[in-house]
Each structure stands twice: as C-alpha cells, then as structure tokens.
Amino acid sequence: MRGLAIACVAVTVAGCTLGPNYQRPAVDAPPSYRFSVPDAQAIADAAWWEGFHDPILTSLVQEALANNLDIRVAAARVDQFLGALVVTRSALYPQVGVAPSAPVQAARQRASRDSSFSPVPADVDTNFTLYQAALSASWELDLWGKVRRQAESDRATVFASEEARRGIVLSVAAATASGYIALRDLDQRLAISRATARSRGDALDVFRKRFAGGVVSQVEVSQAQSQYEIALSAIPAYESQIAQQETALSLLLGRNPGPIVRGSTIDDLAPIPIPAGLPSQLLERRPDIRQAEQQLISANAQIGAAKALYFPSISLTGLFGSTSTALSTLFSGPARTWSYAATLTAPIFNAGQITGQVRQTEALQQQALYNYTHTIQNAFGDVENALIESQKSAETRDQLKRTVVALSEYARLARLRYDNGYTSYLEVLDAERSLFEQQLNYASAQDFALAAQIAVYKAMGGGWVDIADRLTPMGNAAPLEKRAAEQPLF
Numbered sequence: 398m399r400g401l402a403i404a405c406v407a408v409t410v411a412g413c414t415l416g417p418n419y420q421r422p423a424v425d426a427p428p429s430y431r432f433s434v435p436d437a438q439a440i441a442d443a444a445w446w447e448g449f450h451d452p453i454l455t456s457l458v459q460e461a462l463a464n465n466l467d468i469r470v471a472a473a474r475v476d477q478f479l480g481a482l483v484v485t486r487s488a489l490y491p492q493v494g495v496a497p498s499a500p501v502q503a504a505r506q507r508a509s510r511d512s513s514f515s516p517v518p519a520d521v522d523t524n525f526t527l528y529q530a531a532l533s534a535s536w537e538l539d540l541w542g543k544v545r546r547q548a549e550s551d552r553a554t555v556f557a558s559e560e561a562r563r564g565i566v567l568s569v570a571a572a573t574a575s576g577y578i579a580l581r582d583l584d585q586r587l588a589i590s591r592a593t594a595r596s597r598g599d600a601l602d603v604f605r606k607r608f609a610g611g612v613v614s615q616v617e618v619s620q621a622q623s624q625y626e627i628a629l630s631a632i633p634a635y636e637s638q639i640a641q642q643e644t645a646l647s648l649l650l651g652r653n654p655g656p657i658v659r660g661s662t663i664d665d666l667a668p669i670p671i672p673a674g675l676p677s678q679l680l681e682r683r684p685d686i687r688q689a690e691q692q693l694i695s696a697n698a699q700i701g702a703a704k705a706l707y708f709p710s711i712s713l714t715g716l717f718g719s720t721s722t723a724l725s726t727l728f729s730g731p732a733r734t735w736s737y738a739a740t741l742t743a744p745i746f747n748a749g750q751i752t753g754q755v756r757q758t759e760a761l762q763q764q765a766l767y768n769y770t771h772t773i774q775n776a777f778g779d780v781e782n783a784l785i786e787s788q789k790s791a792e793t794r795d796q797l798k799r800t801v802v803a804l805s806e807y808a809r810l811a812r813l814r815y816d817n818g819y820t821s822y823l824e825v826l827d828a829e830r831s832l833f834e835q836q837l838n839y840a841s842a843q844d845f846a847l848a849a850q851i852a853v854y855k856a857m858g859g860g861w862v863d864i865a866d867r868l869t870p871m872g873n874a875a876p877l878e879k880r881a882a883e884q885p886l887f
Contacts, residue, residue, distance in 0.1 A: 414542030414546065415546070422693075424773055442861060444861060448667065451660040453661070457573055461649050462865055464651030465651050472562055482554075492535050494532070495532060496533035502527075502528075503529075532717055540709075546705065547702045549701075553698065573650070577646065580659075582841060590631040597621065643655070664843070697765075703757070706744065706755075707751055710741070715736065780857055786849040794839070807828045807831075808832045
C-alpha cells in the first residue's frame with residue numbers, strides 16, 4: 398500500500414498540465430503623448446493631494462481612504478476570493494475525515510424475531526449495541542493539471558479583485574479632492590453673489606434716495622431693483638448646491654451627511670505639477686489595466702481545466718477503523734476494519750459536452766483578451782484627454798482672470814462716468830452684469846483647471862496609488878502575493 402501511494406505521488410508530480418501557458422499580449426503603444434509636457438517633473442509617485450498646500454484637503458483625503466465604505470467592501474471581496482482559492486487548491490491534497498458511510502457512532506438496536514430472511518432464535522437477545530469509529534481518505538490525482546489550472550485561474554481572480562480594490566482607492570482619493578475643490582468653487586460663487594447683492598443693494602438705496610430728491614427717474618430705480626433681485630436669486634441656488642456637495646463629500650468620507658470644514662479658498666489652492674511619463678509605463682500603473690490582465694490570465698487557465706475533462710480521472714479512496722459490539726474491544730485487533738480502492742472514470746461519449754465547454758472557455762479567453770486591449774486603449778485615451786484638458790482649462794482660467802480684471806476696471810470707469818453725468822445708467826448696468834457673470838465663470842474655471850490636474854494623476858495611475866493604499870484599512874496587511882501563497886491547509 399505504501400508503494401502504491403508513493404507511485405501515485407510520483408505520477409501526479411510528473412503529470413502534465415493541459416492548455417496554453419499565459420503570455421502577455423503585445424501592445425501597440427504610441428511612442429509619446431500628443432499633449433505631453435516634456436519639461437514637467439515626473440512626480441507620479443508622489444502624494445499629489447499634498448501639493449495643493451491645504452491641510453484640510455489633505456486630512457479629508459486621508460479620512461476618505463481610511464473610512465470609505467466602498468473601499469471596505471472591496472477589501473472584503475478580496476478576502477472572499479482568497480477563500481475561494483483555498484477551496485480550489487484543497488483538491489490537490491488528500492481529503493481525510495469521518496465519512497458518512499462509516500461515522501463515529503454508538504448505536505443501540507433491536508433485531509426483529511419475525512424476519513423471514515434470518516429469524517432470531519428465542520434464546521438469543523435481540524437487543525445489542527454497536528460501536529464504530531473510522532477515518533476515510535480520498536484523493537483525486539491531478540494527472541492532467543485540471544485542479545492546477547483552476548487554482549491558477551482562481552489566483553488570478555484574487556489579484557483581479559485586488560486591482561479592482563486599488564482602482565476604488567484611486568477613484569476615492571481623486572473624487573474626494575475634486576469634490577472638495579468643487580465645494581470651494583461653490584463657496585466662491587456664493588461669496589461673489591452675496592458681495593454683488595450687497596453692492597447692488599447699496600446702489601438701490603442710493604437710487605431710491607435720488608429718486609425721492611428728483612435726481613433720477615423711476616426707470617433707473619427699476620433697473621437698479623432688477624439687478625439687485627438677479628443677484629439675490631443666485632444665492633439660494635448656490636446654498637442648495639453647497640449643501641448637496643457637502644452631503645456627497647460626507648458619504649465619500651464614510652460619515653453621515655453633515656458640514657465639511659473648509660481650508661484654503663479656491664484662489665489660494667496651489668496648482669499641482671503635471672507628471673510626465675511614457676505610455677509603456679502606463680501598463681504597470683493603472684489598476685484597471687492590471688485587473689484586465691489578471692482576468693485574461695484567469696480565462697486562459699480555464700482552457701486547460703476544460704481540456705483536462707477529455708482524459709481519465711483516477712481517484713484513490715481508503716477507510717481505516719474499528720467496529721465492535723462492546724466499547725472495551727472497539728480498538729482491539731479483531732475489531733479492526735479497513736479498505737482501499739482506486740477508481741478510474743473516463744468520458745467515452747457525451748455528445749460534444751466537453752467540446753462545448755472547451756469552446757466556451759476559449760471564447761471567454763478571447764473576450765478577456767479584447768477587453769484587455771480595449772482597456773489599454775481607453776487608458777491611453779484617458780491620459781491624452783486629461784493632458785489636453787489640463788492645458789486648455791489652465792489657459793481658459795488665465796484668460797478669464799484677465800477678463801475679470803478688465804471688466805472690473807470697465808465697471809469702475811462706467812460708474813465714474815455715470816456719476817459725473819457723461820453716460821446713462823445702462824452702461825453701468827452692462828458693465829456690472831458682465832463683471833458678475835465673468836467672476837462666476839472665473840471661479841468655475843479655477844475649479845475645472847484644478848480638477849483637470851487631478852484627472853491627469855487619476856488617468857496615469859502611478860506609485861501614488863501605493864501611497865494612498867497605505868492609508869486604507871488594508872494598508873498594514875501583508876502583500877497579497879504572500880497572503881495568497883500562505884493560505885492555511887487546515
């Protein structure tokens with residue numbers, strides 16, 4: 398029996414593994430980004446949210462990474478797939494236990510005296526006790542690598558779920574910073590609206606006094622009244638948007654809805670540098686690309702597992718234990734019982750069932766391959782779009798800043814001309830209306846420009862994801878490679 402076990406182990410170790418081994422597909426990567434910034438410092442591995450020089454923003458990003466519930470759900474999903482990997486790998490080892498067919502039990506029974514097959518004599522006691530204790534073992538030899546391919550597939554699924562989790566970490570960090578900047582934009586627009594309303598309210602009071610003194614007409618008072626009401630009407634809308642933005646940020650932070658502490662104004666938030674990098678570096682940075690590749694590895698391994706179904710399967714089973722009518726003799730030599738067997742099963746005719754399964758896995762592998770390629774192409778597109786958006790939004794912001802400066806001077810001069818009787822109040826209204834609109838547009842442009850810089854970091858991925866990951870609940874966990882390799886067998 399020992400020789401048979403040694404021979405089986407040798408056969409299993411020498412067994413082949415069916416199916417294609419994974420090789421990373423060649424990717425047609427562009428040599429450079431069309432809208433790259435060649436002189437920019439390569440800082441994609443930095444905690445970019447600290448570059449805004451706003452301690453409140455930094456603390457909010459850290460809080461979101463530590464408490465966001467989506468990140469916690471994704472971390473639990475990784476543990477789920479780690480458990481599935483343990484289940485699959487367990488088939489590589491013998492299974493030992495107490496079998497249902499021969500359980501450990503103590504039973505009291507009574508036999509029938511009226512049985513027509515084996516009647517019990519009158520002088521024989523029909524009541525008896527039966528004691529039984531046995532262990533069973535079973536082992537399916539992985540001759541063709543079916544279990545090894547399934548384990549390879551499950552291991553890739555574990556890593557794919559880990560990259561999905563890292564993708565959520567990336568999104569949460571970017572969304573928190575972008576959400577905070579959007580909140581400061583709304584704060585700025587609300588401040589502009591309130592300041593404009595106060596200014597126009599003061600002007601309205603002056604016009605009412607002048608009208609009472611017969612200096613201006615009712616038309617000019619009505620014009621000043623309309624502009625004042627327009628400025629007032631913008632305030633409730635911005636207050637509502639601010640409350641909604643605070644709610645969205647609170648949920649990102651893992652809190653119940655509530656107020657958000659403010660730090661720097663949007664004018665004081667420092668622009669962060671734009672990282673430079675090559676498209677080839679992108680392949681090793683973005684979590685979604687890594688996730689797509691792990692999904693391809695998993696699908697590729699499933700082909701081998703399906704092809705193994707064409708070949709015979711050999712299973713070893715054994716049982717060792719004791720059966721006795723007396724507990725005192727249960728573990729004596731005469732009560733001992735054992736058995737072992739080798740079972741071979743093989744498909745002969747199944748009407749193309751296995752062929753269909755192989756074709757299905759091959760088609761899934763092709764889908765995963767195309768998805769991997771598509772994910773890479775989308776990543777290149779994301780970076781291109783983020784880089785051009787960053788450049789052009791900064792240009793728009795600078796242009797609007799110059800416009801606001803010019804309109805401020807225009808409004809000052811128009812008011813001066815009106816006060817000295819050189820023009821009508823319509824010129825003042827036109828100047829102030831234009832200034833109000835462009836002040837709001839400039840605040841929005843600041844938001845867009847800063848958010849576009851964040852989008853570049855999000856599109857490129859990079860080492861900053863590792864920095865962010867260390868701030869999550871799994872930040873101190875052992876590397877996933879080690880956790881996957883050291884899953885317990887018992």
